[in-house]
Amino acid sequence: MTREELVNLFIENASKVSAETVRVTTDAELNGALTAILADTKSVFCQQDTAKEKSVVIPPDKRIDDYTGASVCIEEVAGAIAETGSLVCSSQGGKPIQAGLLPGHHVAIVSAENIYEKLDEYFGALGDSPPTNITLETGPSRTADIELTLTIGVHGPGRLTVIVY
Amino acid sequence: MTSTATSIPFRANAAEALSNSPLRAAMRNATETFAKKRTEATASLPIEEWRTQASDTRLRVLENLGEYVDRFSANAVRAGAKVYRADNAESAVSIVGSILKDRAVQKVVKSKSMVTEEIHLNKYLETLGFKIVETDLGEYIIQIAGEGPSHIIVPAIHKDRKQVGRLFSEKLGCEYTEDPAALTKIAKKILRDEFLSAKAAISGANFAVADSGSLVIFTNEGNGRMCTTLPPLHIAVLSIEKMIPSLADLPKFMRLLPRSATGQMLTTYMSVITGTRKAGESTGAEELHIVLVDNGRTKIVAGEYREMLKCIRCGACLNACPVYRLVGGHAYGATYPGPMGIVLTTLLEGMEKAHPLLDATTLCGACGDVCPVKVPLPELLHKLREERVERGFTPYLERQGMVGFGFAAESPQLFSLGQTVARVFWPLAKKIPGLGALERMPIPAQITFGRSI
Numbered sequence: 001m002t003r004e005e006l007v008n009l010f011i012e013n014a015s016k017v018s019a020e021t022v023r024v025t026t027d028a029e030l031n032g033a034l035t036a037i038l039a040d041t042k043s044v045f046c047q048q049d050t051a052k053e054k055s056v057v058i059p060p061d062k063r064i065d066d067y068t069g070a071s072v073c074i075e076e077v078a079g080a081i082a083e084t085g086s087l088v089c090s091s092q093g094g095k096p097i098q099a100g101l102l103p104g105h106h107v108a109i110v111s112a113e114n115i116y117e118k119l120d121e122y123f124g125a126l127g128d129s130p131p132t133n134i135t136l137e138t139g140p141s142r143t144a145d146i147e148l149t150l151t152i153g154v155h156g157p158g159r160l161t162v163i164v165y
Numbered sequence: 166m167t168s169t170a171t172s173i174p175f176r177a178n179a180a181e182a183l184s185n186s187p188l189r190a191a192m193r194n195a196t197e198t199f200a201k202k203r204t205e206a207t208a209s210l211p212i213e214e215w216r217t218q219a220s221d222t223r224l225r226v227l228e229n230l231g232e233y234v235d236r237f238s239a240n241a242v243r244a245g246a247k248v249y250r251a252d253n254a255e256s257a258v259s260i261v262g263s264i265l266k267d268r269a270v271q272k273v274v275k276s277k278s279m280v281t282e283e284i285h286l287n288k289y290l291e292t293l294g295f296k297i298v299e300t301d302l303g304e305y306i307i308q309i310a311g312e313g314p315s316h317i318i319v320p321a322i323h324k325d326r327k328q329v330g331r332l333f334s335e336k337l338g339c340e341y342t343e344d345p346a347a348l349t350k351i352a353k354k355i356l357r358d359e360f361l362s363a364k365a366a367i368s369g370a371n372f373a374v375a376d377s378g379s380l381v382i383f384t385n386e387g388n389g390r391m392c393t394t395l396p397p398l399h400i401a402v403l404s405i406e407k408m409i410p411s412l413a414d415l416p417k418f419m420r421l422l423p424r425s426a427t428g429q430m431l432t433t434y435m436s437v438i439t440g441t442r443k444a445g446e447s448t449g450a451e452e453l454h455i456v457l458v459d460n461g462r463t464k465i466v467a468g469e470y471r472e473m474l475k476c477i478r479c480g481a482c483l484n485a486c487p488v489y490r491l492v493g494g495h496a497y498g499a500t501y502p503g504p505m506g507i508v509l510t511t512l513l514e515g516m517e518k519a520h521p522l523l524d525a526t527t528l529c530g531a532c533g534d535v536c537p538v539k540v541p542l543p544e545l546l547h548k549l550r551e552e553r554v555e556r557g558f559t560p561y562l563e564r565q566g567m568v569g570f571g572f573a574a575e576s577p578q579l580f581s582l583g584q585t586v587a588r589v590f591w592p593l594a595k596k597i598p599g600l601g602a603l604e605r606m607p608i609p610a611q612i613t614f615g616r617s618i
Contacts, residue, residue: 017430068361084431091448098394098448101387119416126412128240128377132449133394134437141387142433145303145319146345147191147326148198154302154349155356156387156434 003112006082007164010115013085017139018152019160027055030109033163037072037107038062045070045099052076052109052165067099073157074107075100077137079114080162081122086138087162088114088122092131100137106157108137110164173510175521178496188323192315192493195322199484202428203535219417220539223475226375226408230466230474233375233408234457240378244440246453254284257458261286261367261400262293264454268398270295270365274356276382276389277301278369279317279478280404280458283500283513286367297367298359300388305352309336315494317501318426318480323493356388366392366450370403371477372418373455376411379439380455383422383432390434399438399450404458406466406474412437418477421537425479461513470545473508475538482532482542488525497522504532504542511549520558523550584609 001009011021022033034056038044045067048054053076064070077100078090087108089097100106116122126134141156152158182188226233238248251257265273273290275297281287287297287308299308306321307314310332314320321329330343339351368389372381380401382389393399409418415437423429442449466474483489483503494502499510499519507526511519523546532542553559554567573579587609595608 017433086431091446094445094447096447098390101390101394119419120413123415124413126377128411129244130377130379130412130437130439132244132439132442132446135390136431136435137433138431138435139433141385143302143349143386144427145301145306145321146324146329146348148195148319148322149326149345151346151349154353154386154388155300155360155391 001117003115006115006117007112009117010080010082010085010110011162011164013082014080014087014139014162015085017085019085019139019162022161022163024163024165030055030163030165031057034074034107037105037161041071041105043070044072044074045103046074047095047099049093049095050076052111067096068102070099070103072105072107073099073103074109076109076111078134079116079122080110080164081119081136082115082117083119084136084138086136088116089133089135089137090131091133097133097135101156104153104157105159105161106137106140107161107163110162112164115164172518173498173521175496175498175525178498179492179525182492182496187325187328188493189491191323191325192490195316195319196484196490199318199427199480200535203425203481203484204428206424206428206430215417215421216537216539219421219537220475222409222414222417223477223538224472226410227406227466227471227474230405230408230463233410234405236375237373237378237408238455238457240376241440241453241455242378244378245443246378246440246455248455248457251456251458251460253460254458257284257402257456257460258286258289260456261402262290264398264400265290265295265365266293268365270398272296272298272359272363273365273367274298274300274359274363274392274396275304275366276368276384276392277304277320278367278402279314279500280369280460281367281402282314283404284402284458284460286402298356298363300356300360300386300392301384302349302352302386302388305356306332309333313495313500315502316480316483317478317494323495360388360391360395363396365398365400366396367400367402368392370401370407371422372409372415373403373407374410374412374415374437375408377439379412379437381415382436382438383434384436385427385429385433387434390436393436393438393450394448397451398454399452400454400456401438402456402458404460405462422477422479425481425535425537465512469548470508470512472540473505473512473545475540476505476509476536477538478505479537481535481537482540485531485535487527487529487531492525497525504546505540508542508545508549516549516553516556516558520553523553 024030043064077087079088140160143154303321315323326343334341370380423432441453489503507522530543
């Protein structure tokens, strides 16, 4: 499978689990994809640690440092699994992965080169000393605890946007 | 010996459940929906191969369970956790109680865990004065209602939206609504404040990874992630058979557990937690305590019912069981209902208490067909029923009836006479009013199988 085929498979499967998906190839396209999201929100948490996070332009009046009060979290995640449409969030490198859980809208940037085809590929290579917390995130938070009626956005985000860059 | 004072009154419970029509409608909806989703989610996949592989892995663990538990413990300690072994429920709850007491914690947020139901952890901690907040929506509903779970995946499935609406307006003081989305929002708001202010959390675990000392937790709502990333103190309570060898084994179970439980390809979240927050990290509890609960498992694993402990608690056998579908989880009067529940409850709590549950099966075999790790449930149920007869836990009349049948079956003349008598007198006997069960029984065939060939 070529890299582009892998990207397409991931995007297809992430869409199936109700994530909004965008494919970008430049910083300008990345910021273009974020324009509508940033216009609609009051407060954005973005650590701006990785190169791709640093290229995100956030209006200063909307930026907040406390993710517990943010409406949107924009972050680059560690990778993704094409087979299941899942994001791989990892605590490695000091990332507070709960920042992608508390706000109502999680915007995850995935580097195309960090997409794995199969679960086995990723977990088979993890070894015996993984980072403190690895979380696979597959679509927005959901419950069906009342009469099996599907409700999106319980404790975690009700909206998930995946930007493959 | 019939039902003793200490045995679970399954027949009475079942009769009560059967006369509760809202309950029956809710159970039918839930079990049929889940069973259908499971079938769709496993179609056109090499499911048989996956089941065999998962079963082999689980069996390999059980054959050397002590060794896997030791390896898990050593690796969890290496990653910064503190590990405790609890032989029974009393010791497990008192370990958790003393961890909390030592840290002067008042409130604990909790994510769903069946083993904590088994050891009655909440009740114990509440008597010590702690406030326990269940954070899975279904668990939260039954907690404020003061009830136990009726299904291991959707614990409040016995309640319809109107009942939840009335419960919320009564207990939480909110305006009545029966819209599931609005009710979810009300619970979310209350629980968000609880998460952010809690200093301690209790969770279970779906799996424990021996080679890395990791805990694996599957959730859809995100409450498991909240519990394991926000409070500085995390106590995980799990039974010892949850071990899998390595992280490389995890995908097998990731493919089977959600599909078998809810028909999802994967739950929304799956977290692998390895030890405590390290220097330079911004995620992870500062203290992680892992309580490994035996509570009879070591004994089970050494005996002929070992394969029961392969169970990964997906609930597929509940949804497939014709008895569970009718009576729901509460009728079983135990933590674990349905086919897996009958077997596990009998093994954990003893034949004397659990023997009436062995009536709650038709031995149709559906539970065995859907089990993702090939627990031979029909075989185990059959074996336990034999054991029940051998140990004299069947009703006197049933035993005498079987003795009589055995005697007649050995004599062709007597057997044939019995058939003739039944054919002639049964239709007459059925006309006598007030004979209850006899009236409902079918009339014997005029031509028997023996004669027709």
